[in-house]
Amino acid sequence: MDFALTDEQRMLEETLTRLVADQVSPTQRRAMLDAPRQAPSTLWRTFAELGLLHMPFSEAVGGLGGDGTDLMIIMQALGRGLVPEAYLAGLVLPGQLLALTANSVQQTRWLAPLLEGEHQLALAWQEHGARYDAFAVSTQAIKHNAQWRLTGRKDVVLNLEAAAAYLVTARLESGKLGLFILPAGTPGLSLHLYRTMDDQAAGDLTLDDVTLPDENCLSEDVSEALADVLALGRAALCADAIGAMEEACDQTLAYLKDRKQFGLPLATFQALQHRMVDMHLHLEQSRSMAILACTSLSLPADERDYKIAAAKAYCGESARFIAEQAIQLHGGMGMTEECHVAHYAKHLVMFDHYLGDSDYHLETVSDQLSVA
Template identity: 80%
Template sequence: MDFALTDEQRMLEETLTRLVTDQVSPEQRRLMLGAPAGTRALWRTFSELGLLHMPFSEEVGGLGGDGTDLMIIMQSLGRGLVPEAYLAGLVLPGQLLALTASDKQQARWLAPLLEGDHQLAFAWQEYSARYDALTISSQAIQRDGQWQLNGRKEVVLNLEAAAATLVTARLDNGKLGLFMVPAGVSGTSTRLYRTIDDRPAGDLTLEHVTLPFENCLSEDVSTALAEVLALGRAALCAEAIGAMEVACDQTLAYLKERKQFGLPLSTFQALQHRMVDMHLHLEQSRSMAILAATSLDLPSSERDYKIAAAKAYCGESARFIAEQAIQLHGAMGMTEECYITPYVKYLVMFDHYLGDSDYHLETVSSLLNAA
């Protein structure tokens, strides 16, 4: 297969590389993490460059980017650990809107999202479900021409900055519905926090939340949900590749600089073997990320099999590279001031976003058995 990028894709990659290098240094990133999401100039820059439109089809006002375009964007964001909620606040909720919302709903929520006027969130995880998006205990019932929602969603990324949250809930007929819950609506309460890798998240509790009938985006969202989660997992794999690249590069640079017994650490054969192992995991993960990005248009069972395999392998590789980076940096690798530390935190947490390695290995096993 020809894995070469087109001229347009190379331009996109070069533009993003310059952008991340110029605007997301470690010092700038720390300042961004302390600022409210709505005040960051970087999101406006994303809008001006067309990055917010890129992953969406032309039918809904996007630029018609495919899985490879999204992979390029996410890999560049991963290199700088860009704190903007590109995946959680734009791609996942936006793609769900594109697949399920009516023209009126898209005009109300999707069009402003693509213009950078607001961000959204997607609440699908629940405490007892263990990454299974279809095992949902939240309930939605119709009453007097309105919807009433009850339940609790866990680890909702970008919850604080979201103008509204897309929430999944079980209907009386057993199917899975999708609802738009505006921020601050009566009956909702949140518990906000930061994940280990400093991403803003929160738990969303819904107690007798009453919504207009038009706030229901879909009364059977299972197929669209599977498609969007597959897209999200492929995007995460690409983002992790960018972070793994930097972790390997920074660890090698440290070994060349740090001396022991009068010699650079990079001259010791045992440490060279460790670096080789890190790069092997990186390159094999890169191949799996490419497989995931190019599998999005396949039939659902084949798509889910390949993307689950990619997410499982990338998750294991991310943990390996994180652990080796800490070992090779020594005690200073555990300090907040060390350049490698946020990358280690991200690589550890990456495995848990949208399903960890164990969950996806079980998915691969079940799909093989079914075949």
């Protein structure tokens, strides 16, 4: 099978590589993280100018019609630079769900400005005790006349602080899963903001008898669309992890070549060479699994979910292995804030927990095999 990139995809890869190298150095990244959370940032506006915000969306909703490979190129470059922009959480996941569920009026109000870089959104789907199950939802939505009343809580909502609105899943009286869009500042909402271990902005969203007009309901049966979007997100995360694993391996190898012991570079010691080989083996096998995930998005749901779950589980285990090896080979300095590889290690550890950890996805694979 030919995995060679097209000329356009190579140009996209080269453009992104230069952009990340120029604008997201370790010092610049720290300044971005410390800056007040406001969208759009200068880098986000650059993304919009380059068409990166339109790329993963179909032409039917104003996008450029990019496929899984295009998304993989973008996410891999962002992962390699640890770019602190919510491209997946603030654009791709909520935007794709809007594209699948919103009517023309709702798309004009929320999706069109999202693709133009005028605002970001957030997808609130996780709940306490649900263990990554997007359909184990206790948040309730009750309709009375032409209004909806929502009560519940969503946990670990990425990009919560910068979002102009939140897409919230809730259980309807019919038993189906509904989807609602709540503008920031809606009465009855309360936010508890924090940073994840790898410095991503997140928070918990509490809904206390929130009242919404009927036009804020995007779907009264969002289960299939939500499954499609989460599958896309998991494939994109695998690509992001590949970029981070690449850079962690490169930085570790450069350190071993530079650091000397007994008058010799650490890279000359055979035991450490073996460990670097193991890191690269995990990286290359994970790369193959990430390609599998990103090229499986158009398959039937059962086959798609099986392959993406296998990829997410394998990449999660590899990410933890490479993170641990990178820290150990750097020694004590690998645990310091000043050592940039520590930030990659934290990101790779957290990658395993976003949209389901390795254990969760291995169960999915096991269930699919049992059915087969």
